[in-house]
Amino acid sequence: MIKIAVDAMGGDNSPKKIIDGIIHHHKFNKDIFYKIFGDQIEINKLIDNKIAKNNFEISNTLNKVSSEDSPLEAAKRGKDTSMWLAIESVKKKDCDIVISAGNTGALLVISKLNLKMIDNIDKPALSALWPNKKGMSVVLDLGANIDCSSKNLFDFSIMGASLFKSLYPTQTTNVALLNIGSEELKGNETIKETFKILKEKKLDDFNFKGYIEGNELMNGNVNVIVSDGFTGNVALKTAEGTANFITSELKKVLSGNLMGKISSFLNIQNLNKFKKRLDPRLYNGAIFIGLDSPVVKSHGGTDYIGFSNSLDVCCKIIKGNLIDKIKRNISL
Amino acid sequence: MIKIAVDAMGGDNSPKKIIDGIIHHHKFNKDIFYKIFGDQIEINKLIDNKIAKNNFEISNTLNKVSSEDSPLEAAKRGKDTSMWLAIESVKKKDCDIVISAGNTGALLVISKLNLKMIDNIDKPALSALWPNKKGMSVVLDLGANIDCSSKNLFDFSIMGASLFKSLYPTQTTNVALLNIGSEELKGNETIKETFKILKEKKLDDFNFKGYIEGNELMNGNVNVIVSDGFTGNVALKTAEGTANFITSELKKVLSGNLMGKISSFLNIQNLNKFKKRLDPRLYNGAIFIGLDSPVVKSHGGTDYIGFSNSLDVCCKIIKGNLIDKIKRNISL
Numbered sequence: 001m002i003k004i005a006v007d008a009m010g011g012d013n014s015p016k017k018i019i020d021g022i023i024h025h026h027k028f029n030k031d032i033f034y035k036i037f038g039d040q041i042e043i044n045k046l047i048d049n050k051i052a053k054n055n056f057e058i059s060n061t062l063n064k065v066s067s068e069d070s071p072l073e074a075a076k077r078g079k080d081t082s083m084w085l086a087i088e089s090v091k092k093k094d095c096d097i098v099i100s101a102g103n104t105g106a107l108l109v110i111s112k113l114n115l116k117m118i119d120n121i122d123k124p125a126l127s128a129l130w131p132n133k134k135g136m137s138v139v140l141d142l143g144a145n146i147d148c149s150s151k152n153l154f155d156f157s158i159m160g161a162s163l164f165k166s167l168y169p170t171q172t173t174n175v176a177l178l179n180i181g182s183e184e185l186k187g188n189e190t191i192k193e194t195f196k197i198l199k200e201k202k203l204d205d206f207n208f209k210g211y212i213e214g215n216e217l218m219n220g221n222v223n224v225i226v227s228d229g230f231t232g233n234v235a236l237k238t239a240e241g242t243a244n245f246i247t248s249e250l251k252k253v254l255s256g257n258l259m260g261k262i263s264s265f266l267n268i269q270n271l272n273k274f275k276k277r278l279d280p281r282l283y284n285g286a287i288f289i290g291l292d293s294p295v296v297k298s299h300g301g302t303d304y305i306g307f308s309n310s311l312d313v314c315c316k317i318i319k320g321n322l323i324d325k326i327k328r329n330i331s332l
Numbered sequence: 333m334i335k336i337a338v339d340a341m342g343g344d345n346s347p348k349k350i351i352d353g354i355i356h357h358h359k360f361n362k363d364i365f366y367k368i369f370g371d372q373i374e375i376n377k378l379i380d381n382k383i384a385k386n387n388f389e390i391s392n393t394l395n396k397v398s399s400e401d402s403p404l405e406a407a408k409r410g411k412d413t414s415m416w417l418a419i420e421s422v423k424k425k426d427c428d429i430v431i432s433a434g435n436t437g438a439l440l441v442i443s444k445l446n447l448k449m450i451d452n453i454d455k456p457a458l459s460a461l462w463p464n465k466k467g468m469s470v471v472l473d474l475g476a477n478i479d480c481s482s483k484n485l486f487d488f489s490i491m492g493a494s495l496f497k498s499l500y501p502t503q504t505t506n507v508a509l510l511n512i513g514s515e516e517l518k519g520n521e522t523i524k525e526t527f528k529i530l531k532e533k534k535l536d537d538f539n540f541k542g543y544i545e546g547n548e549l550m551n552g553n554v555n556v557i558v559s560d561g562f563t564g565n566v567a568l569k570t571a572e573g574t575a576n577f578i579t580s581e582l583k584k585v586l587s588g589n590l591m592g593k594i595s596s597f598l599n600i601q602n603l604n605k606f607k608k609r610l611d612p613r614l615y616n617g618a619i620f621i622g623l624d625s626p627v628v629k630s631h632g633g634t635d636y637i638g639f640s641n642s643l644d645v646c647c648k649i650i651k652g653n654l655i656d657k658i659k660r661n662i663s664l
Contacts, residue, residue, distance in 0.1 A: 133577065143512050146520050180475050180565040188478050188562060214569025218577040230520060231566050233512040234559075237546025238567045242574040245465065245550040249609050250582070253602040267599075270585040277581050 001033050002318045004311065005095035008038030009064040009082040010102020011300035011307075015039065018101060019046040021307030026051050032315060035095050037061060037082040061085055065106045067300060074106030075113060083107060087114045090293045096318045099285075099310055101298040108144060108288060108295075115291040118323065120330045122149075124290025125156045126229070126297075127163060128236065129283045129313075134220030135171070138164045142286065143233035150193035153177065153226055157198060158329045159289045160224040161206035166320025167313070171223065173206035178227040178235065182211050190228075205329055243278060281306035285313040294322055333365045334650045336643065337427035340370035341396040341414040342434020343632035343639075347371065350433060351378040353639030358383050364647060367427050369393060369414040393417055397438045399632060406438030407445060415439060419446045422625045428650045431617075431642055433630040440476060440620060440627075447623040450655065452662045454481075456622025457488045458561070458629075459495060460568065461615045461645075466552030467503070470496045473558075474618065475565035482525035485509065485558055489530060490661045491621045492556040493538040498652025499645070503555065505538035510559040510567065514543050522560075537661055575610060617642035619649065626654055 006022065008015040015038050022034050033055055036043055040060035047056070065074040065083045074081070079088070083102055089095045091114045100107050108126070117124065127140030138160045145152060161173045177194055179187040187195075191211075198208045212222050214235060227235065254271075255261055276282075280299070284306035288295040294317050298310040338354065340347040347370050354366050365387055368375055372392035379388070397406040397415045406413070411420070415434055421427045423446045432439050440458070449456065459472030470492045477484060493505045509526060511519040519527075523543075530540045541554050546567060549557060559567065586603075587593060608614075612631070616638035620627040626649050630642040 131577075133580070146512070178566060180478070180562055180569075214566045214571075215573035215576070217570055217573050219573070227566075230512055231563055234510060234546045234563050234567050235570045237512075238549055238570045239546075239574040241547035241549050241551070242571040243578060244547070245463075246575060246578050246610065248465070250606055253606040253609075254599070256602060256605075267586070270588060273588075274582055274585040277585075278578065 001031055002097075002315055003033045003035060003095040004314050005086040005089045005098040006034050006036045007083045007086040007098070007100035007102055008036050008043055010100045011298065011302070014101060015043055016046055017302070017304045017307055019043060020304035021311060022056070023047070023050045024304055025308040025311040026055060029315065030055070032311075033057075035059060035086075035089055037086040037089075038064070059085060059089075065103050067103050069103055069106055071105040071109035074103060075109055084110055084114075087111055087295070091115055097294055097296065097314045099296040099298060099314055101300050101302065101307060104286075104297055107297055111288060111291055111295045115293055115295075118290060118292055118326055118330065121155050121159070121290045121326070123152050123155065124288055125159060126286050126288050127160060128286045129167075130218065130236075130239070131277070131283060132218045132220035132223070135223070136168070136283070137217070137220075137223045137225055138167070139225045139227070139232060139236065140289075141227065141229040141232050142236050143229045144288070145229040148190065148228035150190050150197060153190065153194040153228065154197050155290070155330070156226045157194075157208075157224070158203075159326050160226055161203075162322055162325035162329055163287060163289060163317070164224050165205060165325060166322040167316050169320060173224060174209045174222045175206050175224040175226060176209045176212035176222040178214070178217075178225055178231060179211035180213065182213060186211065201332070203329060203332055205325070247278070281309055285310035287313065287317065289322070289326070292323060333363055334429075334647055335365045335367060335427040336646050337418040337421045337430040338366050338368045339415045339418040339430070339432035339434055340368050340375055342399075342432045343630065343634070346433060347375055348378055349634070349636045349639055351375060352636035353643060354388070355379070355382045356636055357640040357643040358387060361647065362387070364643075365389075367391060367421055369418040369421075370396070391417060391421070397435050399435050401435055401438055403437040403441035406435060407441055416442055416446075419443055419627070423447055429626055429628065429646045431628040431630060431646055433632050433634065433639060436618075436629055439629055443620060443623055443627045447625055447627075450622060450624055450658055450662065453487050453491070453622045453658070455484050455487065456620055457491060458618050458620050459492060460618045461499075462550065462568075462571070463609070463615060464550045464552035464555070467555070468500070468615070469549070469552075469555045469557055470499070471557045471559070471564060471568065472621075473561040473564050474568050475561045476620070477561040480522065480560035482522050482529060485522065485526040485560065486529050487622070487662070488558045489526075489540075489556070491658050492558055493535075494654055494657035494661055495619060495621060495649070496556050497537060497657060498654040499648050500555075501652060505556060506541045506554045507538050507556040507558060508541040508544035508554040510546070510549075510557055510563060511543035512545065514545060518543065533664070535661060535664055537657070579610070613638035613641055617645040619645065621654070621658070624655060
């Protein structure tokens with residue numbers, strides 16, 4: 001039975017959406033055990049006998065990290081916040097993986113304080129899932145490391161490829177470096193150095209496809225995209241901003257006049273399909289990798305469906321033996 | 333009369349689209365003189381008396397830069413390519429501004445070889461126009477400079493603000509630095525240093541709005557966005573890729589079945605409005621600034637409408653006294 005440590009107190013509208021997410025996930029996954037950290041009385045009320053007794057346990061604490069805390073303040077709140085206790089349960093091997101919808105900076109810092117790095121990995125990275133024309137991609141780093149060496153980018157390639165393989169075991173893993181041109185001579189020194197390292201190493205688990213430009217991120221030819229944390233964060237957020245801009249412009253024309261409204265009504269099924277394809281809840285969950293246990297961060301603003309999808313990511317990571325894959329690949 | 337030097341031989345389907353673009357532009361702008369560089373016989377055939385005799389002149393040359401040339405190869409092709417001659421005519425003050433739809437790298441290098449830097453500007457930058465919810469933004473640098481110092485980013489801020497003011501003289505100019513968080517302490521050292529410089533300088537021509545994240549690029553609160561060339565290029569291309577991805581998903585659902593087709597037909601006017609709002613031809617034209625004359629690069633793949641819009645950008649830049657604005661601001 002996979003054991004997931006859940007910080008029930010992080011993110012907007014918690015613990016309700018967290019518990020509703022677990023209840024929803026439990027409906028379709030009877031082989032998961034949820035160790036839930038937070039306010040026992042409130043949590044018990046919300047569970048309301050909707051999770052089988054053998055599938056959960058509540059670890060009571062009233063202290064919690066707030067979304068306004070700086071990482072340092074969060075760590076100073078002590079070892080009895082729901083976030084700290086959830087992470088600690090993974091350190092103690094009580095649980096296989098930990099998930100929180102709380103403060104990202106705090107989650108990264110408290111994880112680093114509690115969990116060891118994987119041997120030969122220099123820095124952990126924040127990765128996420130992106131839709132592309134053919135399916136999904138893994139993108140990293142998304143902001144955990146502003147300055148990266150070629151060794152860091154190489155590590156990220158190994159970690160990203162291992163993560164993709166854990167999530168999508170039947171697919172071919174194609175890795176590329178995010179750059180501003182596709183020719184071998186383009187880019188800064190760090191990227192060119194990483195290109196050389198990846199080209200020379202012949203790893204069995206993935207194909208190295210060279211450089212990728214921003215406009216190709218979503219065409220699906222590559223499914224693991226590697227970048228320093230500054231560029232990766234800008235790319236992810238720019239994609240988010242562009243998607244918002246376009247869908248808001250679309251909404252304007254579709255509801256701007258009567259003909260727009262009538263035709264949208266007629267086309268409701270198709271438009272819902274479109275909406276579903278772009279639904280951010282489907283891609284919810286950033287994964288912090290490089291520590292000897294993965295740490296999953298659900299978006300703070302998601303709802304119970306989004307949180308349930310992040311619980312799915314947790315299960316796939318454990319079933320796919322992510323950490324073992326990284327360890328094997330990094331020592332090749 | 334504004335005099336524009338036009339390289340007629342660059343980009344796909346040239347010189348036809350270039351000449352058609354000039355003819356289209358001439359219809360609405362009778363006070364512009366086009367000095368056209370390229371194959372005189374072919375160009376004359378295409379003009380076919382559709383431009384008033386007093387509004388153009390052809391400078392004949394059969395040599396041209398190809399899109400596959402490296403910048404070095406392009407420079408080596410000599411001083412009689414249509415691109416070189418067009419740039420040189422600005423250097424000689426025969427023309428006020430130069431435009432080409434040809435090889436970007438070659439255009440930057442040949443411009444730098446021929447034109448002087450503006451005093452106190454260390455590096456020129458490539459800027460472009462982006463749509464946002466309230467209108468348009470200027471974004472720079474888009475790839476001319478991979479590594480940038482805080483002085484470079486400061487220069488870009490001055491140049492970007494001056495460009496925005498030249499193009500949109502009645503609007504307030506709000507400048508921000510592209511970063512991965514909005515707090516003053518976020519980002520790399522160069523960005524933090526630039527933040528300090530911009531905060532201390534009190535320039536009359538624009539407001540400094542601090543940092544902006546990728547997801548806010550298109551909300552319109554800021555209209556001059558400053559970045560190093562690596563990050564700016566990734567952001568621009570990621571926005572382009574995301575827009576392509578979303579519109580292709582939308583097309584799929586709108587044409588996937590009969591109901592989709594019927595409702596799209598009913599809604600054709602609104603969908604065309606939407607398409608027009610996102611039409612890249614409206615934003616065509618990157619502007620290379622920092623040299624003592626601006627150089628405008630039209631997208632190689634645009635059509636005559638797009639090229640005509642870039643000619644409009646040329647006119648606005650000259651009417652707005654861009655170079656004088658930069659000189660005044662940089663010496664404040």
